[in-house]
Amino acid sequence: MDAPKSGEFAHIGKSVVIKGEVSGSEDLYVDGSVDGKIELRNHSLTVGPNGNVKADVTAKAVVIQGKLDGTVNASDRVELRKAAVVNGDVTTQRIAIEEGAFLKGKVDIQKEAGKAAGLASS
Amino acid sequence: MASVSDNVMKFFRSSSNQTAGPAVPQKITRRSSGMGEISRLLNSQESLCVLDLGSTSANNIRFFTSKGHKNYSEDLLRSSLEPALRVQDADGNSVVDSKKFLDDNLLYASAQFDVVLCWNLPDYMEESLVKPTIDRLWSVMKPGGLLLAFFHTRDAGPDTTCYRYHVTDTDMLEIQEVKLALPGRPKSEKQSPRLQRVFNNRHIENLFRDFASIKFFLARDAIREVLVVR
Numbered sequence: 507m508d509a510p511k512s513g514e515f516a517h518i519g520k521s522v523v524i525k526g527e528v529s530g531s532e533d534l535y536v537d538g539s540v541d542g543k544i545e546l547r548n549h550s551l552t553v554g555p556n557g558n559v560k561a562d563v564t565a566k567a568v569v570i571q572g573k574l575d576g577t578v579n580a581s582d583r584v585e586l587r588k589a590a591v592v593n594g595d596v597t598t599q600r601i602a603i604e605e606g607a608f609l610k611g612k613v614d615i616q617k618e619a620g621k622a623a624g625l626a627s628s
Numbered sequence: 629m630a631s632v633s634d635n636v637m638k639f640f641r642s643s644s645n646q647t648a649g650p651a652v653p654q655k656i657t658r659r660s661s662g663m664g665e666i667s668r669l670l671n672s673q674e675s676l677c678v679l680d681l682g683s684t685s686a687n688n689i690r691f692f693t694s695k696g697h698k699n700y701s702e703d704l705l706r707s708s709l710e711p712a713l714r715v716q717d718a719d720g721n722s723v724v725d726s727k728k729f730l731d732d733n734l735l736y737a738s739a740q741f742d743v744v745l746c747w748n749l750p751d752y753m754e755e756s757l758v759k760p761t762i763d764r765l766w767s768v769m770k771p772g773g774l775l776l777a778f779f780h781t782r783d784a785g786p787d788t789t790c791y792r793y794h795v796t797d798t799d800m801l802e803i804q805e806v807k808l809a810l811p812g813r814p815k816s817e818k819q820s821p822r823l824q825r826v827f828n829n830r831h832i833e834n835l836f837r838d839f840a841s842i843k844f845f846l847a848r849d850a851i852r853e854v855l856v857v858r
Binding site: 602 | 652653684685686689693694698699700701702703706707733
């Protein structure tokens with residue numbers, strides 16, 4: 507996935523370092539470093555190829571192309587792209603993992619009422 | 629005459645071809661008596677705790693979680709190749725620091741897992757890490773828990789393909805070649821890890837001597853499957 511056009515996402519560029527809590531009500535693209543906590547609830551987080559996130563993440567959807575250390579709680583889906591490195595537990599309804607991605611942690615697939623959990627494989 | 633939608637689809641197909649990365653290794657199937665026994669356990673009980681030590685597999689996560697089991701994934705071979713783990717021994721040789729490796733990996737509560745899938749890890753892991761890793765696995769497994777490992781026989785050469793394993797609902801496994809960034813090589817240049825050694829039956833029995841029982845299955849493809857009970 508290419509970097510999204512600005513305007514579609516709030517964008518944290520690759521030279522930006524944030525320590526603390528990031529929360530918002532729009533989609534977020536992180537290609538820099540975030541150390542703390544990210545809370546987006548009904549929106550998506552994309553960690554770009556240069557992104558280095560050390561945070562517990564809560565969002566609707568989480569797409570990881572870079573590095574993430576921390577727990578991921580996504581109410582809808584998680585996608586690990588081929589260069590993703592994730593150290594932490596993942597809780598979501600659906601997860602897709604590309605060939606080459608690295609995940610160290612527990613995966614908890616939470617089924618939505620009346621809907622089977624689905625996973626897309628690489 | 630091609631419709632507009634056909635032309636649009638051709639455009640997308642050709643665009644994706646231009647940006648396609650290296651081809652994904654093909655999956656082939658292999659029968660596994662050891663996996664057959666594990667599958668029977670997974671199909672007959674609920675809420676088991678499973679530790680998969682192979683390359684991260686969406687297929688395996690789907691399989692375990694759809695059956696109501698707890699799935700933990702930890703690609704130990706890849707973790708063991710981290711450059712930060714390498715130190716120099718007294719003779720100046722580059723070796724892996726097994727203490728640091730165990731400080732960073734396999735950090736679970738004692739007696740947590742019902743099933744551990746080791747796959748071919750001991751054959752490809754550096755010598756100094758094998759015994760400490762098996763000892764740690766003993767401590768994180770429940771008494772009566774099952775561990776599955778594959779060991780090459782003497783017929784296998786050093787360039788034997790290293791595979792990742794995808795479970796199915798039966799005794800059939802889907803296997804797929806693994807290529808990793810190896811120590812001393814550029815990160816972009818991924819290669820199949822080399823077989824480090826071949827264990828004989830006595831070595832394997834010694835490796836698992838603290839476990840309650842061990843069962844061997846000899847397969848046709850120069851592999852001994854070992855099913856160990858904690």
